[in-house]
Amino acid sequence: MAAPRALISVYDKTGLDDFAAGLAARGWEFVASGGTAAAIGADGHSVLEVEDVTGAPEMLDGRVKTLHPAIHGGILARRDSDQHLAELTDLGIGAIDLVAVNLYPFAATLAATDDRDELLENIDIGGVALIRAAAKNPDDVWILVDPADYSRVLEALDHPESADALRRELAAKAFALTAFYDAHIAAYLQQDLGQSFPELLTIPLRRLQSLRYGENPHQPGAFYAAGAAELGDTELAGVEQLHGLELSYINILDLQAAWASANDFDDIAVSIIKHTMPCCLATHPESQVEAYRRARETDPISAFGGILGFNRTVTPETVAAMRGHLYHVIVAPDYEPAALRRLRRRKDLRIMRWPAPATRPPLHFEAAHVWGIDCGYLVQAPDRAPSPDLEMRVVSKAQPTADDLDQLRFGLKVIRHVKSNAIVLVRDGRLIGLGSGQVNRVNAVRHAAEQAGDAAQGSYLASDAFFPFADGPEAALDAGVRAIVSVAGSLRDQEVIEAVDARGGILVLVDERHFRH
Numbered sequence: 001m002a003a004p005r006a007l008i009s010v011y012d013k014t015g016l017d018d019f020a021a022g023l024a025a026r027g028w029e030f031v032a033s034g035g036t037a038a039a040i041g042a043d044g045h046s047v048l049e050v051e052d053v054t055g056a057p058e059m060l061d062g063r064v065k066t067l068h069p070a071i072h073g074g075i076l077a078r079r080d081s082d083q084h085l086a087e088l089t090d091l092g093i094g095a096i097d098l099v100a101v102n103l104y105p106f107a108a109t110l111a112a113t114d115d116r117d118e119l120l121e122n123i124d125i126g127g128v129a130l131i132r133a134a135a136k137n138p139d140d141v142w143i144l145v146d147p148a149d150y151s152r153v154l155e156a157l158d159h160p161e162s163a164d165a166l167r168r169e170l171a172a173k174a175f176a177l178t179a180f181y182d183a184h185i186a187a188y189l190q191q192d193l194g195q196s197f198p199e200l201l202t203i204p205l206r207r208l209q210s211l212r213y214g215e216n217p218h219q220p221g222a223f224y225a226a227g228a229a230e231l232g233d234t235e236l237a238g239v240e241q242l243h244g245l246e247l248s249y250i251n252i253l254d255l256q257a258a259w260a261s262a263n264d265f266d267d268i269a270v271s272i273i274k275h276t277m278p279c280c281l282a283t284h285p286e287s288q289v290e291a292y293r294r295a296r297e298t299d300p301i302s303a304f305g306g307i308l309g310f311n312r313t314v315t316p317e318t319v320a321a322m323r324g325h326l327y328h329v330i331v332a333p334d335y336e337p338a339a340l341r342r343l344r345r346r347k348d349l350r351i352m353r354w355p356a357p358a359t360r361p362p363l364h365f366e367a368a369h370v371w372g373i374d375c376g377y378l379v380q381a382p383d384r385a386p387s388p389d390l391e392m393r394v395v396s397k398a399q400p401t402a403d404d405l406d407q408l409r410f411g412l413k414v415i416r417h418v419k420s421n422a423i424v425l426v427r428d429g430r431l432i433g434l435g436s437g438q439v440n441r442v443n444a445v446r447h448a449a450e451q452a453g454d455a456a457q458g459s460y461l462a463s464d465a466f467f468p469f470a471d472g473p474e475a476a477l478d479a480g481v482r483a484i485v486s487v488a489g490s491l492r493d494q495e496v497i498e499a500v501d502a503r504g505g506i507l508v509l510v511d512e513r514h515f516r517h
Helices: 016-025 034-042 050-054 069-076 082-091 106-112 116-121 126-135 147-158 160-192 249-262 288-298 316-321 337-343 402-415 441-456 471-478 493-502
Strands: 005-010 029-032 098-102 142-144 205-211 221-226 240-243 268-274 277-284 306-310 327-332 350-353 366-370 376-380 423-427 430-435 460-463 483-487 506-510
Touching: 005 016, 005 034, 005 069, 005 126, 016 029, 016 034, 016 147, 029 034, 029 050, 050 069, 069 082, 069 126, 098 126, 098 147, 106 116, 106 160, 126 142, 126 160, 142 147, 142 160, 147 160, 221 249, 240 337, 249 268, 249 277, 249 306, 249 327, 249 350, 268 288, 277 288, 277 402, 288 316, 288 430, 316 337, 402 423, 402 460, 402 483, 402 506, 423 441, 430 441, 441 460, 441 471, 471 483, 471 493, 493 506
Parallel strands: 005 029, 005 098, 098 142, 306 327, 327 350, 460 483, 483 506
Antiparallel strands: 205 221, 240 350, 268 277, 268 306, 277 430, 366 376, 423 430, 423 460
């Protein structure tokens, strides 16, 4: 009986020496190409070059090596088919019983360069064909695409009772890997063509961690990263946990909201999140500790147990100001050493470092799952912070000052992080009142004004959409609001303008809506 034969062609040679030694000790023969053959031979093992099996040399700068019937016939032949085995014998083709392949690093190359020629050369063809061929024949052929599985296969070779189930598991993993790999390539090529919403949308997802549960204990959950490179990414776009308990499903949603809301601002900013929305937010031109204190003043009750976001390196003075205040997660670009030492005294606090915005091409969209006759996903481009050049049309008789417009722009940046119907009251670069999730806009105004209390006098209101009636602006101005920024487009815009003028208020309209459902 012929010795079992392994075809090995790996870009990542991690664990190759031990794996080859383990196969050799069990009587296996080797077929390999190029650098893999050299690596196996250097360890003293006998190895056949691919071209010795095919009788054809490598072609086209290595683009064609294993694409040959002598290779794929040996992989795809069913061992329970007398016809298949007879054809192999007639053609002088030896069976291949194990294929170990990993692929050119397309996604890692994409993260490092936009050179189109280099990217195209890092699209693996032969490797993907070998993987799919072996995975199509899981009853007879082992397929390995991950060095982490080498030891499992060696153990299974010594315990045949577990081999069938493991081969099927590895075949499923192999097809998932090629789908993941091709999804990166398709997404890059579609973006290169400017196709934001192509007919076929492929999303490469890698599980970064299993979660204790989802939003509720009866819901299993996991954390997947879109666009993580094939070669071992274990973190999401540079986000690093420095301390604390494992992140939960809700923690991850909230820390994203904390980071995004703080980083919308050029000045020093601090945001405190509850239920993915800022319950507290403030900026300061010079002092982080003052930004923190001013933020917390908005709603110290809701801030309890919140998620804390910064857009600057956290200082020891800010940590000192946090004394006695409970938070579950803190996320910032970095931490001064003394600040980090003090924060680590909080046993349960999850400390996250997120240095810069993620730039993982080509995934520039967000999605929501929907149920119905056709279960699917809604996909859209992400909302962005309003441009500093956004046109603000003054439609009231009363005219705003430059400072008034600055405060209204601040409100527009805050409002996009609040769930609709959303109203925020701001003053001096600080959120002072919040009305969110209301089923009508006038109630949202009343909630925001009630929270602001006396601070509503002389404040500024931002609305995430137009006012359908004049009652919302009337309630705001009656509470002491000085100026309002809203979205144009209501059938009753003129009624709203007249109501504002009747109370001597300022009304500014914009055409860009930041609605968050």
